[in-house]
Amino acid sequence: MLRRTVFTEDHEIFRESFRRFLEKHVLPFHAQWERDGIVPREVWRAAGAEGFLLAGAPTEYGGGGADFGFTAVMVEEIARANTSGLGFTLHSEIVAPYILAYGTEEKKRDWLPRMARGEMIGAIAMTEPGMGSDLKAVRTRARRDGEHYVISGSKTFITNGQNSGLVIVVTTTNPEAGRKGVTLIGVEEGTPGFSKGRNLEKVGMHAQDTSELFFDNVRVPVANRLGEEGEGFRQLIHQLPQERLMIALRAAASMEAMLEKTIAYTKEREAFGQKVFEFQNTRFKLADAKANIAMFRVFVDHCLALHFKGELDVDTAAMAKLLGPEMQTRLLDDFLQMHGGYGFMTEFEIGRAWADARVQRIYGGSSEIMREIIARGL
Numbered sequence: 001m002l003r004r005t006v007f008t009e010d011h012e013i014f015r016e017s018f019r020r021f022l023e024k025h026v027l028p029f030h031a032q033w034e035r036d037g038i039v040p041r042e043v044w045r046a047a048g049a050e051g052f053l054l055a056g057a058p059t060e061y062g063g064g065g066a067d068f069g070f071t072a073v074m075v076e077e078i079a080r081a082n083t084s085g086l087g088f089t090l091h092s093e094i095v096a097p098y099i100l101a102y103g104t105e106e107k108k109r110d111w112l113p114r115m116a117r118g119e120m121i122g123a124i125a126m127t128e129p130g131m132g133s134d135l136k137a138v139r140t141r142a143r144r145d146g147e148h149y150v151i152s153g154s155k156t157f158i159t160n161g162q163n164s165g166l167v168i169v170v171t172t173t174n175p176e177a178g179r180k181g182v183t184l185i186g187v188e189e190g191t192p193g194f195s196k197g198r199n200l201e202k203v204g205m206h207a208q209d210t211s212e213l214f215f216d217n218v219r220v221p222v223a224n225r226l227g228e229e230g231e232g233f234r235q236l237i238h239q240l241p242q243e244r245l246m247i248a249l250r251a252a253a254s255m256e257a258m259l260e261k262t263i264a265y266t267k268e269r270e271a272f273g274q275k276v277f278e279f280q281n282t283r284f285k286l287a288d289a290k291a292n293i294a295m296f297r298v299f300v301d302h303c304l305a306l307h308f309k310g311e312l313d314v315d316t317a318a319m320a321k322l323l324g325p326e327m328q329t330r331l332l333d334d335f336l337q338m339h340g341g342y343g344f345m346t347e348f349e350i351g352r353a354w355a356d357a358r359v360q361r362i363y364g365g366s367s368e369i370m371r372e373i374i375a376r377g378l
């Protein structure tokens, strides 16, 4: 593929060590975790011990003090290795940044080092059974009671849900105020009234524990609030471009890896006395795929370079989030087709990657919501 200029030598050294981590601690076990529907907590602690969690958080809070490039490398390697069960980057670069940006000093010192060691796994709970795309319609209610909030409501589709030790809950402190009533509050595992529901059965990402969470008069100190009351919507808007960039990076890496595997497979497999690769249909489809993936790679690396400078805006991140997953699901479907029946077998990587990819167009803001965001700026 193209020579990339966005990463430094240090990033590439880190890539090698993270690959070794995946080979040792993840790849031999991932198929079992897919059957179990969850990644064991020991793997999180192993990742913490080797510095792969909260790489971007300041060292004073137990993080690695590294730039976002190190996280981007991890996103790419997880995608390339097809190990969709690992919720590390959500924990490190979606959950932790809210605490870093909006948490009190006391909470940062309490939560972040435990998260960096992999002892406390982070989740963010926005979606509810009756609400996903329209965040301002959140129903989970947080009522102020002296120096506490009392939270009631339910959430669903929450990544790292079963394993979560800390959940950032998107609540409303003032339902009449719409988006101006949205408030983010941290809730720790074990707090009375907080319970975990089903580990949901999904079409793909089988090793990822995606869960329902319930809050029944859960009482937490006011200090667990992130920022001020009513600031949650603005905080979400501010943090979402990074999440969307990560989804786009995952799409690019997955497409590149699966293109390589499909080329290799079609050069091996024979039909009608020739290699599947030699049919013009195969070669043209693969040529189109390579050209499209290269074009997307240039764009997503451009987004990454902008993000390094703190200049990735909401619209540009939305374009990457729209284009990457749309292209990924289309191309992976073509690649699966070229594998024939073997493509539909879970022992072949393409089938798993295809199933895992489908949700990319849905979570982190659906493709339709991305189009809305882009269209608003036209």
Ligand SMILES: Cc1cc2nc3c(=O)[nH]c(=O)nc-3n(C[C@H](O)[C@H](O)[C@H](O)COP(=O)(O)OP(=O)(O)OC[C@H]3O[C@@H](n4cnc5c(N)ncnc54)[C@H](O)[C@@H]3O)c2cc1C
Pocket: 124, 125, 126, 127, 130, 131, 132, 133, 134, 156, 157, 158, 159, 160, 202, 205, 210, 359, 362, 363, 364, 365, 366, 367, 368, 369, 372
């Ligand atoms: C595997 C997985 C992991 C997830 N992880 C998390 C997580 O960790 N935390 C979390 O909070 N959530 C998580 N989600 C939830 C995810 O973010 C939501 O499913 C997503 O935002 C869509 O919300 P919804 O499912 O309620 O769909 P809806 O909002 O009901 O949308 C249904 C359809 O209507 C379309 N639509 C909605 N609004 C518009 C509009 N204005 N214009 C045009 N079309 C529109 C949507 O695009 C979609 O096609 C996860 C979901 C999955 C499947």
